[in-house]
Amino acid sequence: MRWTVGVFSVLLALAGTQVQAQDFPTKPIRILVPFAPGGFVDTAARIVGQKLHERWGQQVIVENRPGGNGFIAVSAAAKSPADGYTLLMAHTGEFVVNPAVFKDVPYDFDRDFVPITQINDAPIVWVVNSNTPHQTMQDLMNAAKASPGKLGVSSPGNGSINHLVMEWTTLETGAKFLHVPYKGGAPAMAATAGGEVPAGIAALSSAMPHMQSGRVRAVAMSTATRTPVFPAVPTLAEIGVRNVQSSIWVGLFAPKAVPQPILDKLYGEVATILAMPDVKARFAAGGGVTGGMKPAEFAAKIRREYADAKKVVAAANVKAE
């Protein structure tokens, strides 16, 4: 009896899947966000959510589940039904940094999730206060080498991707800095702009207003190529710091077992949205380059960055707990 029920429900589920793939979505979709409203991950979810709503006519609800370094939202998404109606908007922190710095992480990227696509990708920039004598990244590193561990660098937090990029730069070049963590990117950049800390390592979106006002000078970018938003700023690779390559991305994810046809539909739709000029313009205002990367490519990128982060964490002995 139990056996027949089992088979029946499997059949029903399969039938349901086929119907779902064609008609998807037939009810509101929710996107979990591991941050309070207002941040860049939340903003990305709202921009994409709004467009999905316009195209599909279904409500897209952005549900903020902040706290616990993202553990709360990501584990909730991992445990949600894999039907495509619960998605997760997450960033570098949840899938690259957390598993590298925390001993116990209640989720696993490969076990629990499939990526849909990268939404947005923004460089991390090394900046200095404009009143400091450092004109280039080389100057900054020389100054750090002259007095190891004394040149202050602000970051949005201990165990943030920015912090890891700083440690990575140290590992590659031997220039040792004084890490000064803040609670988030905005106060960290304000500290460098005001001269409280001479240098900083920030997401381009946080640094941009202060770069434009002339309070801080960007000396290097963490990405492989120069960013179209600030083409004058060299990459770390160009100035000889070859291996350090990182960025802050935002991506859309689904629980692992979501049927492939639904994933395909989601990817197609989101990729179309990301190609829209107004969407591109919104992300560019924050210094980001709009994504649209294929799921497999994105997954490979995440695994590669995680491996890098793990190496840096081990070598620099970064600890979150």
Place this chain on the structure above:
Amino acid sequence: MDILSNLALGFGVAISLKNLLYCFFGVFLGTLIGVLPGIGPVATVAMLLPLTFNLDPATAMIMLAGIYYGAQYGGSTTAILVNIPGESSSVVTTLDGYQMARQGRAGPALGIAAIASFVAGTFATLVVALFSPPLAEIALKFQPADYFSLMVFGLVGAVVLARGSLRKAIAMVVLGLLLGLVGTDVNSGAIRFTFGIPALAEGISFVALAMGMFGIAEVIYNLEQRGKSREVFTSRLGSVLPSRDDLKLCLWSIARGTGLGAVLGILPGGGALLSSFAAYTIEKKIAKAPRNFGDGDIRGVAAPEAANNAGAQTSFIPMLTLGVPSNPTMALMIGALTIQGIQPGPQVLSQRPELFWGIVASMWIGNLFLLALNLPLVGLWVRLLAVPYRLLFPAILVFCCIGVFTINNNVFDLFQLVAFAGLGYVLLKLGCEPAPLILGLVLGPMMEEYLRRALLISLGDPMVLVTSPLSLAFLLAAAGLLISIAVPLIRAKREEAMKE
């Protein structure tokens, strides 16, 4: 006259019919959610965010800003009527406001809160209009050591908040500091005292603690009285508006509160938060009959209300000119601008003058709306107290639960609410007041963060705390305040000993 042409530009934007409507909608909604215990501006702004996608950036910001300062107005209503502070800034308003309500003077308390808020809002908006760029520079010059010493001053002031025993007040501050240690340490990233619960990684929920210890504990206490103390409340409503004497008494309190709030609001690292506490402390210290404070002194409502509203307006300075939010609502407004493709920062003023000046002008209009909205409403709110308690208290409980839940969409926060309601009730029975505890909880983590950052940057040299003139001034002021608290006590002790 640059400023005049700028203001003309601003009013040109703000006075368009559409923007007037959205401004009114914002402040009206803000007042409403401010009055509902527990439902805060953060949840409201988050819910309305999608609405702003299709609005002009200036219109969107005018509405969101209206919700923010409207909620400051409305929040004092709940603090006065049912002893529930929706935000840390209205904690102080509960002290004398709720006592006034118990004495049948809810009307004057609400009236003076509205008037003080209006005066403060109007003045602070002028400050924003005249001095934004230079003030942003000052905010940037404020170093970690200065912040730390400001917090020390605030914490010493917390003791003055207490109505009764000084010893108990100190104990409460310390308990608050200890509770404030829960969560992630900013410097090392270590997670402390969370017992493996992810929801505690960012610390104890302030709203859950404030609702629990003030609101729900008070509900339990009232139910225990079986209507005895509630009768006092409902039978005598008293006059609805503050008398001429009240106004005269409060004039300077409002002025001092406004000045203090306007100055502290500029500091994004916790200034606006401190302003109402600091204003209350100062009033109590310089008052001729400080004994009335805590027992329904109208100045104890006027000064902090003025301070928190002035602070709410001037905290737009760091937000708009530096992109640094001083609270979660501000962070959301930054998010709203980002969605519009505007990165808040110093360039907003030069590249988008219509946005900046439009918001500034709308604040004046908004404050006027709020006064017009709130003064006539005072009578209505007061009548709310006449609602039978058996109907009122379940409503309070439901709203508190909804409010606490909507902040993080997390059930664990409700458990925190229950736990702090229990603790609050026990403390109420012991005659320990929750206000100093709350200040300890809020200031403790910031104090630690700033002290450690100051020492980190100075490479471990503690002299940085006294070499900065600002920091030294705050520390001296804190020492002075401490002495002025301690001396009468010591004298009293000695006199007691002499008698024997």
